[in-house]
Amino acid sequence: MRARNKAKADLLRRVPLFSQLSAKQLASIASIADEVDLKEGKRLTREGERGREFFVLLDGGAEVERKGRKVNRLGPGDFLGEIALLTHVPRTATVTTTEPTRALVIRAPEFRSLLRRTPALQLEVLDALAQRLAHNEA
Numbered sequence: 001m002r003a004r005n006k007a008k009a010d011l012l013r014r015v016p017l018f019s020q021l022s023a024k025q026l027a028s029i030a031s032i033a034d035e036v037d038l039k040e041g042k043r044l045t046r047e048g049e050r051g052r053e054f055f056v057l058l059d060g061g062a063e064v065e066r067k068g069r070k071v072n073r074l075g076p077g078d079f080l081g082e083i084a085l086l087t088h089v090p091r092t093a094t095v096t097t098t099e100p101t102r103a104l105v106i107r108a109p110e111f112r113s114l115l116r117r118t119p120a121l122q123l124e125v126l127d128a129l130a131q132r133l134a135h136n137e138a
Contacts, residue, residue, distance in 0.1 A: 009027050045091045057074055060076070060100055060101025085112070
């Protein structure tokens, strides 16, 4: 069953980068989120490569590896790659699906275009990013 915009927005609200956004702002992000079906063994990210997408897992699962070692397992509701929406830094891990998986995907070009068109959204996202950085350094 495909997620509607409201359901997509509810899922996106759980992402720290988006948690303080208004319903209207979340709806605008949900409108650019594609729902995709992924086969088992699909590599979502590769450690060291530049990221271009953000994922929220709806169903299924994925394994996270760093330097060839399994470090985490992701399942429904988990997300990865939000920093790739804002920066060009290399991915910190390789993530591969471990079973058929359904996910929301937001691509960086569409997200950046949305930010350029919506300055208020841009400010909210930058504020959330700054708060996360300050919290991580505390």
